[in-house]
Amino acid sequence: MSINFRNSAASLVVALIVGGLLWTWVVVSYDPELTTVNTFEANDTESSVSNSSDDALVSIEITSGEDVLGWDQLGISLEVDGNQYPCSLTGLSSVEQNGSKVATSLSADGSTFAIKVDATSESTFAELDLSTMKERANGSYSLKFSKNDIFLGSNATAMVVTNQSFSQIVSAPNGAYSLDDSERLDWYDYDFSVHRIDPKEQVYVIQEENITYKLQFISYYNEDDESRHIQLIVGWLSGPSLPAFEDPNLIAQSPCIIEGAGSSWSLNQIVVIHENGIDICNQSCTVKIQIQYQGVNVKAMSKVELL
Structure with missing residues (x-):
């Protein structure tokens, strides 16, 4: 074996090792966008807090950025003395869910469900029933999840909509419901450069038991950037009312209400958070504000001192 060949082989091995290390560093150090x-900036309102249960607490304004945000993908909550208070436009919010592979909450619009599915098991599927927006374990499910595999249930059919956003779809579109439980949903793209799964920019319209839903996959990762934690949003389009809205273990009165909101939230628009029949703060207190868009915390002033 010639010296030149050995040198070339050694150089190739070194290049492969260095390339592998660089690729690993890119994947491990990836910072989710x-x-x-x-x-966002939050401020104390001009009025003083009192013992009543309808005080105006804080105002929140988008101070920079051109994104127009739909309320169906926003979540706003307040924390006072360790207690969490979800806020909404309609006065409806959700009860915290524990001990299930499916965690469901209402978005700030009070009608769209934000769902997180633990799909980490490789041996069993997490099953979701859309009518109740809860985990279903008896085989009667709308969708099932394992790792990155998602299948429709046997009674569900679907179509894919790519020319309208989730917010723009307000009624069932015309078209063929050609997707069924025979094959997994083609719901994501794979980014080889950073080893990430990215949901496609598309909306599923699903029919099941005379009810039509719209559904969009938001993320494959949770707030700690752990994979196999699928986030999606679901809205009702037509058919009988959902049992989910009548479930006291899922839906409750929102302790705070968002006022001054339009159909969306954009630059320089100010909304005000009011108490909604619950005395959240009756004297000087510190309010921590959490705003999420598509399940991710936004850039915001996180605390306001109320006097």
Whole structure:
């Protein structure tokens, strides 16, 4: 074996090792992108807090960024003295869910469900029933999840909509419901450069038991950037009312209400958070504000001192 050949082989091995190390560093050090570049600022309202249960607490404004944010993908909550208070436009919010592979909450619009599915098991599927927006373990499910595999249930059919956003779809579109439980959903693209799964920019319209839903996959990762934690949003389009809205273990009165909101939230628009029949703060207190868009915390002033 010639010296030149050995040198070339050694150089190739070194290059492969260095390339592998660089690729590993890119994957491990990947910093998930924010879902909006908008920044938010919160301030105390001019009125003083009292013992009543309808005080105006804080105002929140988008101070920079051109993104127009739909309320169906926003979540706003307040924390006072360790207690969490979800806020909404309609006065409806959700009860915290524990001990299930499916965690469901209402978005700030009070009608869209934000769902997180633990799909980490490789041996069993997590099953979701859309009518109740809860985990279903008896085989009667709308969708089932394992790793990155998602299948429709036997009673569900679907179509894919790519020319309208989730917010723009307000009624069932015309078209063939050609997707069924025979094959897994083609719901994501794979980014080889950073070893990431990215949901496609598309909406599924699903029919099941005379009810039509719209559904969009938001993320494959949870707030700790752990994979196999699928996030999606679901809205009702037509048919009988959902049992989910009548479930007291899922839906409750929102302790705070968002006022001054339009159909969306954009630059320089101010909303005000009011108490909604619950005395959240009756004297000087510190309010921590959490705003999420598509399940990711936004850039915001996180605390406001109320006097």
